[in-house]
Amino acid sequence: ASAPALPADRHTLRRAARRVLLRNWTGAATVPSHGLYPHQWSWDSAFIAIGLRHLSPLRAQRELETLLGAQWGDGRVPHIVFNPAVPLDAYFPSPDFWRSSTAGAAAGAPRGLETSGIVQPPVHALAAWLVHRADPALSGGRGFLARVYPRLVAWHRYLTEQRDLGGGGLAAIVHPWEPGMDNSPCWDRPLARVEPTPPGAFRRADLDHGAAADRPTDLDYGRYVRLATDYRDRGYRDGTTTLRTPGPAFAVEDPGVNALLIASEHALAEIATALGTDPAPHRHRARALTSALLERLWDQGAGQFLCRDLIAGKLLPERSAAGLLPLLVPDLPRAVVRTLLDTARGTHFGLGTTVRLLPSYDLRGPAFDRHRYWRGPAWSNVNWLMERALRRHGERAAADALRTAILDAAAASGFAEYVDPYTAEGRGTRDFSWTAALALDLLA
Ligand code: 9WN
Secondary structure (H helix, E strand, O other): OOOOOOOOOHHHHHHHHHHHHHHHEOOOOEOOEOOOEOOEEHHHHHHHHHHHOOOOHHHHHHHHHHHHOOOOOOOOOOOEEOOOOOOHHHOOOOHHHHOHHHHOHHHOOOOOOOEOOOOOOOOHHHHHHHHHHHOHHHHHHHOHHHHHHHHHHHHHHHHHHHOOOOOOOOOEEOOOOOOOOOOOHHHHHHHHOOOOOOHHHOOOHHHHOOOHHHOOOHHHHHHHHHHHHHHHHOOOOOOOOOOOOOOOOOOEEOHHHHHHHHHHHHHHHHHHHHOOOOOHHHHHHHHHHHHHHHHHHEEOOOOEEOOEEOOOOEEOOOOEHHHHHHHHOOOOOHHHHHHHHHHHHOOOOOEOOOEOOOOOEOOOOOOOOOOOOOOOOEEHHHHHHHHHHHHHOOOHHHHHHHHHHHHHHHHHHOOOOEEOOOOOOEEOOOOOHHHHHHHHHHHO
């Protein structure tokens, strides 16, 4: 379906977005932001590649190849790949905290470079497929798909096998940084069990660049540090929540992570077909994941998917935008799709009614904070995913309105990291890479 004409100043926006991506490119990958996040991040790179393909398909391919080049032997794709040229104190936790090349040896961490030991949502196969399609001749000539496919398969195998901690067929997260929505109110309950590392034991480099009132609290950070330290000290080995020897203190099944895994598994089927390989195993796995998602995380009363706390053995009542992301899954029952669309427009998220952009958390939730990171603000990547989902379900007017709102917010805020969902006022860092990249994609 063709999109309506964009106002003339979209040309200026496109130029500005390209400038951000050129400036944030470091030679082999793109930093989310030079100040706050001066290394390569996993899901950022996937979103960045999706935008970069309109500027340089070659760079978009290299972005993903660099990330996948840091893959561990067990298949995990680390959430950060550290740039050795950046001073250690520029970002916390730094490589000397994670110590991947030594502490991660048993899990097959690469020796020649330093990474974190946790993961982020698997948007990569989807990104690889979109990047390939931007220039199939270049991709074919470089053997791009043939090189990334086995790595993406191993990545998904890690998530579906090693991370099926609940034994019900979904991937679990073991740290609040893993779903990419660090301080979502969904983690408040499961995190309350975690003994925080005292604040004096580490230095928060993020506060050199971001306002404390917009960022996670010191107490949150103490718990993030404790969980990451314990995981590292277990050699980054994934146990199960039932056979704990010792297992994780935090283990949650998140609908956003699993929806993106399903969407990416479908993308792997497309990639397999393009390579002349049998796509059936990917379709089969996507269907199995979809059934598990519906069985384990759907809550009819809430009208959305919720997170499952594997240690408490129950669903968490907090409503996050992650619970709407399964709209990306192609073969959900129609009644579930209709309910999700109603919830998105209803009083909890207000999309297209009280707000133009999807907030990260329930507008009416007790923990809602319009300025604090993942506790309310609207993020460009989540909104881009929602725009795609709306379009897929034939909600053309809603998708067009959301696209305009994302572009307006990006333009008005100087590509802010996140915005106030009511006013679209920019918060966090500016010239943020995925905000620029996804604007470029929506302008294409
Ligand atoms: C921790 C890089 C990342 C994003 C996450 C976002 C934020 C890091 C941080 O920045 O997390 O991974 O230091 O706060 O929450 O989604 O990938 O942009």
